[in-house]
Amino acid sequence: MATPLLDKVEDESAASPYITVTLRIRRFNPEISDESRWEDFSIEIDPKERVLDALHKIKWDVDGSLTFRRSCAHGICGSDAMRINGKNRLACKTLIKDITSIDKKTGAPKPITVEAIKGLTVLKDLIVDMDPFFQAYRDVMPFLVTSGNEPTRERLQSAEDRERFDDTTKCILCAACTSSCPVFWNDGQYFGPAAIVNAHRFIFDSRDEAGEQRLEILNDKDGVWRCRTTFNCTDACPRGIEVTKAIQEVKRALITRRF
Structure with a gap:
C-alpha cells in the first residue's frame, strides 16, 4: 500500500509542467561552409519559459557551438532580437507557450523556427553584423x-x-x-x-x-x-x-x- 508521501510524489510527477518542443534553428558557420542549414533540437521545457531559456538549454546542455547574443534577459538591452516563427521578436520576451501550435496530424507541437534577423550580414548562427x-x-x-553656456542646473521642460x-x-x-x-x-x-x-x-x-x-x-x-x-x-x-x-x-x- 502506497504511503501518502509516495502518492504525493507520484501526483507531482504526473502533473509535470514540461513539454517536449523542437527548435529548428538556422545555423551558419563561415569557417565550415558558405551555406546556412537548418538544425533541429528537441528539448523538454516548461512552456512558461522563454525562447531565450530554450536557447540557453541547447547551448549549455546540447551544443555549445550555438552562437547568439543576449545580455540583460529582461527586454531592456535589445541584444537578442531574432526571427522567431517568421517574426522579429526578443527571445527574452517570447514565451514558449505563446508561439507553440499543435500539428493536427500528429498531435505534437510544431517546430519553433529561429533564425537571424534579415537585412544584415550574418556572422555566425543568430549573430549579425550590427x-x-x-x-x-x-x-x-x-x-x-x-548653444550657449552650460547651465548650472538641469534644463527644464514642461510635461x-x-x-x-x-x-x-x-x-x-x-x-x-x-x-x-x-x-x-x-x-x-x-x-x-x-x-x-x-x-x-x-x-x-x-x-x-x-x-x-x-x-x-x-x-x-x-x-x-x-x-x-x-x-x-x-x-x-x-x-x-x-x-x-x-x-x-x-x-x-x-x-x-x-x-
Whole structure:
C-alpha cells in the first residue's frame, strides 16, 4: 500500500509542467561552409519559459557551438532580437507557450523556427553584423545639441513638451524594426526606422537646436522618403513604439518645417 508521501510524489510527477518542443534553428558557420542549414533540437521545457531559456538549454546542455547574443534577459538591452516563427521578436520576451501550435496530424507541437534577423550580414548562427545599423544611428546625431553656456542646473521642460517625443525615447536599438522593413532588405543604404525614430526623439525635443540639421540628413535619397508605410516596423517593435507614426511626423516636419 502506497504511503501518502509516495502518492504525493507520484501526483507531482504526473502533473509535470514540461513539454517536449523542437527548435529548428538556422545555423551558419563561415569557417565550415558558405551555406546556412537548418538544425533541429528537441528539448523538454516548461512552456512558461522563454525562447531565450530554450536557447540557453541547447547551448549549455546540447551544443555549445550555438552562437547568439543576449545580455540583460529582461527586454531592456535589445541584444537578442531574432526571427522567431517568421517574426522579429526578443527571445527574452517570447514565451514558449505563446508561439507553440499543435500539428493536427500528429498531435505534437510544431517546430519553433529561429533564425537571424534579415537585412544584415550574418556572422555566425543568430549573430549579425550590427555596424551598418549603428552607423545609421550615429549619422542622425542622436544627442542633444544646444548653444550657449552650460547651465548650472538641469534644463527644464514642461510635461507637454516632453510628451511630444516621449514615445520615441523607448527605443532600445534592438534593430527589430529596421530588420523587418522590406525597403531595408532590398537596399541596406536606407537609414531605416530605428535611426529615424531616434532622430525624431531629438527633432521634437524643445531643448534641442539641431532639428534642421537632422531633417536635412533625413531628406537624403536614403532617408525618410524611402519609407513605404507598410507598418512592419510598428508591428515588430517590442517596446510598442508607434514607429510608422513617428516616421510620418518627420516627413510632415520636412514639408512644413514646423516641429
